[in-house]
Amino acid sequence: MAKFVENALSKAEKFVAENKKEVAIGAAVTTGALLAAYAYRRAQSAVPSRGPYPVGSLPSDAYDAVIVGAGPSGSVCAYYMSRGGAKVALLEKETFPRDKYCGDAVCTPAIRILEDMGVLQELVANNEAHFADAGGFVSPNGTSYIGVSKAKLGEAACCAVKRINLDIRVAKNAARAGADLKEKFEVTGATFDKAAGLWTVTSATGTVVRGRVLVCADGATSRLATKLGYCTEAPKGICSRAFIEGGTHNTNFDGVCFYPKWSLPGYAAIFRHPNDELNFCYYLIPCGKEGYCGEVKESDLARLHNDAIKADPFISKAIGPNAKIERMRAASLRLGGQGLKTTFDDHLLIIGDAAGHIDPYTGEGIHTAMMGGKAAAESLLAMRSTGDFSKQSTKQYEAEWRRLYGHDFWMSKAFAEVVYRFPILLDAVASEMQRKGDSMMAKWAEIMTNMQPKTYFLRPHVAIPLGIAVVREFIDQKVLGTKKDNYQMLPMPK
Ligand SMILES: Cc1cc2nc3c(=O)[nH]c(=O)nc-3n(C[C@H](O)[C@H](O)[C@H](O)COP(=O)(O)OP(=O)(O)OC[C@H]3O[C@@H](n4cnc5c(N)ncnc54)[C@H](O)[C@@H]3O)c2cc1C
Known part of the structure; x- marks a missing residue:
């Protein structure tokens, strides 16, 4: 074996010595092609550092983001965007306090976000959270x-909070941070004006709200994402x-x-x-x-x-x-991203249940809704500082939710199949x-x-x-x- 390797190496050396010029050209071409491929990949994945919509370009009657749905995903997104200085409209078809059918088990990652927002402290003070032991x-x-x-x-791995208590506290907290919470605002449609880079969002009663970015956070039926063509299946x-x-x-x-x-x-x-x-x-x-x-x-x-x-x-x-x-x-x-073609596009993000961000084995989605809402807010604040809301920019949100929890969806799906069989x-x-x-x-x-x-x-x-x-x-x-x-x-x- 050692002899075989030695022979092969000496043959290679001989070949290089006899074809110096050709070998040099081949090496240069290969290196050039690799560098070009690397530069192309970097350019494809790079987020633009400057765009056509700097903060000052926002019309005075418009919002940086219009968030449709004030459940955990929408309200957390509104809170962190407002805390970062953005102007946010948070539209909710119901009036708080409102019920939401749920198992009410709030997992650790959500507990941490609620604590950071100051909501956990309110829930505890009002005896609305029971920590599981x-x-x-x-x-x-x-x-x-x-x-x-x-x-x-x-620490407790989860706590139980009735959604009639949780959702009002998270939404009102977002409003206290500066979000414009509009209740009884049932969104029926949204259209994008490409030239102005603005969405016009319409309610059932004909009221109109305009914004730079549309965030769909309207829950598992994903009505808005379906209407806009991003969601193609029922949950x-x-x-x-x-x-x-x-x-x-x-x-x-x-x-x-x-x-x-x-x-x-x-x-x-x-x-x-x-x-x-x-x-x-x-x-x-x-x-x-x-x-x-x-x-x-x-x-x-x-x-x-x-x-x-x-x-x-x-x-x-x-x-x-x-x-x-x-x-x-x-x-x-709607589990594991089921039925969604994408969660981002030009001036658009889809978050929480609307994006199918529920664990495909446990059916739990409050924590992923909150983590995704926060990730969306952080990505949008970064985009606001560059003025670029194109697909090239909004995709940073998808990269982040995949890093936080989406990477685990395949394993949860596989686990569900294994447990079933x-x-x-x-x-x-x-x-x-x-x-x-x-x-x-x-x-x-x-x-x-x-x-x-x-x-x-x-x-x-x-x-x-x-x-x-x-x-x-x-x-x-x-x-x-x-x-x-x-x-x-x-x-x-x-
Ligand atoms: C029965 C059940 C049990 C569950 N148990 C658990 C559990 O124990 N633990 C857990 O972590 N997860 C659980 N889940 C999942 C959890 O409820 C969701 O993942 C979570 O509520 C997602 O939050 P969200 O903000 O994305 O959507 P939602 O909570 O559904 O909020 C969407 C909001 O959008 C509003 N909206 C809808 N359409 C419009 C419109 N056109 N205009 C304006 N507003 C609109 C709605 O009124 C609502 O307030 C359960 C789900 C179900 C169905």
């Missing part, structure tokens, strides 16, 4: 673990919600996820509010065949939700026979929690509440013990038959 999950074969995570994590996921009156149920934990095997990778969850009220919700996550959420469809949601309350061995026990339960409500989930994985995690206790529970909580990305599962100190746990579970369930299925009491829905 006691929690866990019930696996598809009924293996359960409930433990405490705060001590291991050093494919769905989730229910029902509040349960405090003092009428049997629950003494803060948050538990239940994974009945017939609706995997979807799950049901119970979160506790400060006044002992519960939020019960049932997430159906698109997976498997087109139009399906595993083995079930969106149309199965009401039956699954109501059956779970009445007959699921774990959920019905936690809720109890005398619970006073609100009737089921439901709303769409191999429920034993969740059984193994629950068994491992029973063996190792709160330290394992805390690791799981970190990943599920986005303190860590899903790729954390691939790190050796998590992947190796999990791999061993799956093998152990397989032997217990399939070889020795020592594990009984506690979830076999309900029939698989047709």
Whole structure:
């Protein structure tokens, strides 16, 4: 082998010595082509440092940005833009306080943003946030673990806040920072004047607002993005919600996820509010065949939700026979960027649920809405200082949301598929929690509440013990038959 390499090298040396001129030309051409390709790529990805719309060019009746929708994404974007000195219109079709169907679980990244805005302090002072400590999950074969995570994590992985309280506080905070919050302003259309570099946004009553940039933050149905041609599909996921009156149920934990095997990778969850009220919700996550959420469809949601309350061995026990339960409500989930062609264009950004920024495994989107809203604000402030709002500039927002959380969407989607096809994985995690206790529970909580990305599962100190746990579970369930299925009491829905 060494002789072969030696021979090849001496042949190459001989060739170079005999063809010096040709070799020099070849090397120069290759280097030139590489440098040109590098310069071209840099030019393509570079954000313009100067553009046609410096701050002083904004007409006095126009805004730097018109944000449509004052949910978590729109209001956070409005807050940070206003704090940075921009002139912002925040348009909301409803009047606050308004409800929003949600599981109300606010994950760590959102808690950090709320703290920075001063909203968390208001929620705590008004007893509107309940920080989770006691929690866990019930696996598809009924293996359960409930433990405490705060001590291991050093903080709560999430808190429960009713959206009727959260959204008004975030929106009013944006208004206090300087945003022009216009309630009862239902946007029906938006047109862009290319020559003036301005959007004209129209309400159902004919009122008009003009702005340099349009930010679509109108939620999972993405009506505005659909109307403008950026969104091409209806959302494919769905989730229910029902509040349960405090003092009428049997629950003494803060948050538990239940994974009945017939609706995997979807799950049901119970979160506790400060006044002992519960939020019960049932997430159906698109997976498997087109139009399906595993083995079930969106149309199965009401039956699954109501059956779970009445007959699921774990959920019905936690809720109890005398619970006073609100009737089921439901709303769409647009997960992992589903149906969106892009999230940026000339003078335009799409954020939050409107962009499909919900985790494709957990169905959680408050934190991604807030992180994306903040990233959009920071990108827009940078563009405002250069005066360039072209596609070349607005794409910096997309690069940022991908860096923050979008890079994890593929792993969440893959995880949903794996859990759907191999429920034993969740059984193994629950068994491992029973063996190792709160330290394992805390690791799981970190990943599920986005303190860590899903790729954390691939790190050796998590992947190796999990791999061993799956093998152990397989032997217990399939070889020795020592594990009984506690979830076999309900029939698989047709
Ligand atoms: C049942 C359910 C349970 C969920 N549970 C959780 C959970 O526990 N934790 C979690 O993190 N996420 C959860 N999610 C997801 C979460 O609710 C969303 O990701 C989050 O609300 C996204 O915020 P957003 O600001 O992008 O959109 P939204 O909160 O939907 O806000 C959009 C706003 O735009 C307004 N709007 C709409 N159209 C117009 C218009 N034409 N003109 C003006 N205003 C308009 C709406 O009134 C609304 O205020 C759940 C979702 C559902 C459906």
